[in-house]
Amino acid sequence: MKYEKVLTKGIGEVDLTRIENYEAQGGYQALRKALKGMTPQEVHGEVKRANLRGRGGAGFPAGVKWGFLPDDGRPRYLCCNADESEPGTFNNRMLIEYNPHLLIEGILLAAYAVRASRSFIYLRGEFRKGFRVLTAAIEQARAKGYLGDKILGSDFSQEIVVHRGAGAYICGEETGLLSSLEGGRGEPRIKPPFPAVAGLYGMPTVVNNVETLCNVPFIIERGADWFLSIGTEKSPGTKIFSVSGMVRRPGNYELPLGIPLRELIEDVAGGLLPGRRLKAVQPGGASSPVLLPEHLDIPLDFDSVQQAGSILGTAGVMVFDDTVCMVRTALYYADFFSHESCGQCTPCREGTAWTARLLRKIERGEGTRDDIEVLKSLRSAMSGTTICLLSDFSITYLQSVLKHFAHEFEAHIEGRACLAGHAREVRSA
Numbered sequence: 001m002k003y004e005k006v007l008t009k010g011i012g013e014v015d016l017t018r019i020e021n022y023e024a025q026g027g028y029q030a031l032r033k034a035l036k037g038m039t040p041q042e043v044h045g046e047v048k049r050a051n052l053r054g055r056g057g058a059g060f061p062a063g064v065k066w067g068f069l070p071d072d073g074r075p076r077y078l079c080c081n082a083d084e085s086e087p088g089t090f091n092n093r094m095l096i097e098y099n100p101h102l103l104i105e106g107i108l109l110a111a112y113a114v115r116a117s118r119s120f121i122y123l124r125g126e127f128r129k130g131f132r133v134l135t136a137a138i139e140q141a142r143a144k145g146y147l148g149d150k151i152l153g154s155d156f157s158q159e160i161v162v163h164r165g166a167g168a169y170i171c172g173e174e175t176g177l178l179s180s181l182e183g184g185r186g187e188p189r190i191k192p193p194f195p196a197v198a199g200l201y202g203m204p205t206v207v208n209n210v211e212t213l214c215n216v217p218f219i220i221e222r223g224a225d226w227f228l229s230i231g232t233e234k235s236p237g238t239k240i241f242s243v244s245g246m247v248r249r250p251g252n253y254e255l256p257l258g259i260p261l262r263e264l265i266e267d268v269a270g271g272l273l274p275g276r277r278l279k280a281v282q283p284g285g286a287s288s289p290v291l292l293p294e295h296l297d298i299p300l301d302f303d304s305v306q307q308a309g310s311i312l313g314t315a316g317v318m319v320f321d322d323t324v325c326m327v328r329t330a331l332y333y334a335d336f337f338s339h340e341s342c343g344q345c346t347p348c349r350e351g352t353a354w355t356a357r358l359l360r361k362i363e364r365g366e367g368t369r370d371d372i373e374v375l376k377s378l379r380s381a382m383s384g385t386t387i388c389l390l391s392d393f394s395i396t397y398l399q400s401v402l403k404h405f406a407h408e409f410e411a412h413i414e415g416r417a418c419l420a421g422h423a424r425e426v427r428s429a
């Protein structure tokens, strides 16, 4: 089926990094509309009514989050989370590199709505091209009067600071991001207080994902009712699904929320490689529990995926076929989380490292059944016991493969060949 592209319209057809091309397809009209005829409260109200759910992972409604800022006269800040380090997720990067003015316009509208004194883009350090593109786009916008003092002759002034990240996954966690942006180590902070109350420099702060903010210009230009007409009742709008793994056409695909998983894999992404069978799918990044072939008909929206036992998360959809060893995937992620733990909390620092050690032992055929029991028991020790969710994230995928692919772990333990037919040569720790 063909769907209307919204956030990705024009990408691959026109050079949207040039402001004239962005304007030619309607760019900056929403900003104009808001500054000429809407109060900040009206912009906020429209986004709230649209039920725009955060695209950074949790699906929390942006309009509700904006409403948490206390009205106490302190300066307010807006931070765009452009750290995108989630394995299998690459939709923010595309928006930044190929549609930077959409992000700038979204930030300006959000800053107007929440009455932010200043906006920041916390950009993943490795996004060198994104940095060049964004800084050039900001200068183009300034030259046209969309940025700076008294934007388009209104009373609204705004600056956007692009801050390059420190190269750590944990800097994508919103309070780790704020610590890093302030110049400290990227260490998450205990919540509460939430950033809305005490965020950047202790001031009320909104943190939103790139894709979340990119939706705002369309909601303002076309209205909340238009937005609510796309997707599902509780998950309106489109989502850019980053599809990777064993499919013929991996890539970013913008589709209405609620599209069936089967349609995404079989039609949009071209299906599996010839002769392969589907084994499992992670619908939302590294921490999302696996979905199985029996789940192919579930709609990909926040609530349906949760009901099926996983999470939509970042919509980084990773497809595993029958050549994939699930023990190895678990080890791969365990190494990742162990490396990325910031080390503040003992269950996370020690737990992620021990998880990786046990999985490596099992993968090599040196594990025991007791090791499996220890891995299964991690949930109580590592979930809900730490400052941020990285610790919880590190075990959710593992628990799901221990449940659904127990026979693969047993085969490794019993010294039989890996069921996916892999030789046992694992990178050393």
Ligand SMILES: Cc1cc2nc3c(=O)[nH]c(=O)nc-3n(C[C@H](O)[C@H](O)[C@H](O)COP(=O)(O)O)c2cc1C
Residues within 6 Å of the ligand: 053, 054, 055, 056, 057, 058, 059, 060, 062, 081, 082, 083, 084, 085, 086, 169, 170, 171, 172, 173, 174, 175, 207, 208, 209, 210, 212, 213, 388, 389, 390, 393
């Ligand atoms: C370990 C960890 C890593 C995260 N990484 C990112 C990230 O790279 N980008 C992002 O937008 N959100 C990330 N988040 C979620 C953010 O903390 C925050 O919820 C999000 O930026 C809010 O934006 P949204 O409401 O627009 O989705 C991460 C969360 C955790 C726990």
Ligand code: SF4
Residues within 6 Å of the ligand: 170, 187, 188, 340, 341, 342, 343, 344, 345, 346, 348, 349, 386, 387, 388, 389, 390, 391
């Ligand atoms: S859970 Fe892990 S990553 Fe998060 S603050 Fe604690 S040690 Fe750091």
